[in-house]
Amino acid sequence: MINITLPDNSVKQYESGVTAMQIARDISEGLARNVLVAKVNGDVKDALMPITEDATLQLLTWRDKDGKAAMWHSSAHLMAEAIELLYPGVKFGIGPDIENGFYYDIDFMDHEISEKDFDKIEKKMTELAREKQTFDRKEVPKNEALEYFNQKGDEYKLELIEDLQDGDITFYTSGYFTDLCRGPHIPDTSPIKAVKLLKVAGAYWRGDEKRKQLTRIYGITFPKKKELDEYLHMLEEAKKRDHRVLGRELELFTFSQAVGQGLPLWLPKGAQLRERLEQYLKRLQRDAGYEQVITPHIGNVNLYKTSGHLAKYGKESFQPINTPVEGEQFFLKPMNCPHHCEIYNARPHSYKELPIRFAEFGTVYRYEQSGELHGLTRVRGFTQDDAHIFCTPEQIKPEFNGVIDIIERIFKALDFNEVKVQISLSDPDNREKYIGSVENWAKAEQAIIEVAEERGLNAVIEYGEAAFYGPKMDFMVRDAIGREWQLGTIQVDYNLPERFKLEYIGSDNEKHQPVMIHRAPFGSMERFVAVLIEHCAGNFPLWLTPEQVIILPISEKYQTYAEKVLNLLKKHDIRGIIDGRSEKTGRKIRDAELKKIPYMLIVGEREENEGSVSVRRHGKGDMGSFNTEDFIRMVDDEVEEMINVK
């Protein structure tokens, strides 16, 4: 007999060899129907795998992340089975589950495949799923495994098996399809009720661009049709929020072929919005002891020799600018740090001055690969909300705290309420790839971990993810429809202080090297605005939005009164416009709603007589009549509340 500990800490005894499925059935038939896989002593296993020793057991269903993963991985097998039946002779690469669904990389040989074929494959998958095919696991000796795929003529699987140890190889068979697979899988195909193939794309075998490109088909499955519909609705919603579409509709930014790929042009409304963001951050930074600096857009090639960037990125970036002077070369700056180091070096510093914080909205240029460019999230010219903090090793911790204060204020002011933090530290088994002393790294990493703990940040620590020059902390936000975006970053740097020979005189009258901290709460203005647009679907917070108020006179007779109201708003720094067209009120309201202007003020005879405005809130409807002064106070209060959140 073995002891099985369930999540509620109750312990049950079973015969050795019992399966998770049997235990589930023992608890309730309903649970057994929903079990997809099981976590046995912390490892996710097939629900039908015999358990032969004492174990903690957690039964996983569609509600669990690992349950979904198993379902989608099994769906990848199901898709492969359908494709093998429809296109005999195709060869298979790998087919894992991913965050949303699964894919399979397939060499279709002579078959042409496109989205037009999805319908046929989906139908076949649904048909096979209804057969309630079981996923049967089998351990296979290496030579047998090779023999199987040799006969099948699948060189991709053969290559995968070559890399595996004899004894570690398992096959899963479902219906007519057998695949090399570690598992785990769901018990049978019956939970796969709704199937949708999403897109087809090319992907190199093993991610190597020198090797053959396979066809990758992405798909997703659900246990209920309704859930699939909801998912597809979410995708539609995401499409509507696409910042490239909203950016055009709301006249925020554009691109021009004539100017060049990946070089955004900010339109007046977009520039206004961006400037407001910059002003806001500048104010926070001024209060936190930062000093603004301004540096040129280019730097002499020698600057980048010193920084080391030339050797690493020179060929893959924008090429140098030549001058009439033979041999003189300048580079567009790909980052602001070297310039800021030179500012630091402009005169000697005492320890009493530290920390020194230089801030600059610095525009930089990086030659990103053409296929990587995407709207405002990935561009070739962008502005970082950059700052560099020069401090002593002891000051790392308070400086991190100060930066996090700023980042948290910003996220709150912009309604990003779910924030995750990733702390990237060095790989303890691979010390030699990092620059800087072991003691300094330990000190900095300790400081970062402590800060995260003391502040109760929702943080994960990743060892080996640090840059060669220092550990870092990255901030991820979840947007309104559940997608995660990486925004702010704080990075410790031991490299540039060394390369630029940065120093300060300590209390011991000796020279010491300061630590440099790079930080950008937004990341870049471009990327941040893109994420913000998609987060709020273009409905910007009142304090930030280009036009806060639109005045809608009922008819041209009230144009003068509308102008009077507008002037009053202007005096209180409220941004507004008048829709003076000879259209009906219904029409003006509709257009203002589509332009996502937060407040609509309808004014006619009644309002003119009373000195009032009829207020309509975007997306919410009629709020009734307000004394104009009261309305102004309401707007002021709403703006204050957003900006001054603690």
Next chain:
RNA sequence: GCCGGGGUAGCUCAGGGGCAGAGCGCUUCCUUGGUAAGGAAGAGGUCACGAGUUCAAUUCUCGUCCUCGGCUCCA
């Protein structure tokens, strides 16, 4: 950079070897109104750019640029 879609009016898109199309938007006129589309008329195009095939190319072929979905990359 690589693979695969695509580029026709400001936007969304239809069309197709021989007169360039629709809806929305825009302009003008009529209408002067009360919480999501009032009516009429009009303007607007080198069919991305360059070459080739053809009596004739927006349409077919090739190249370039741009764009979209992936892959790779990301100081």
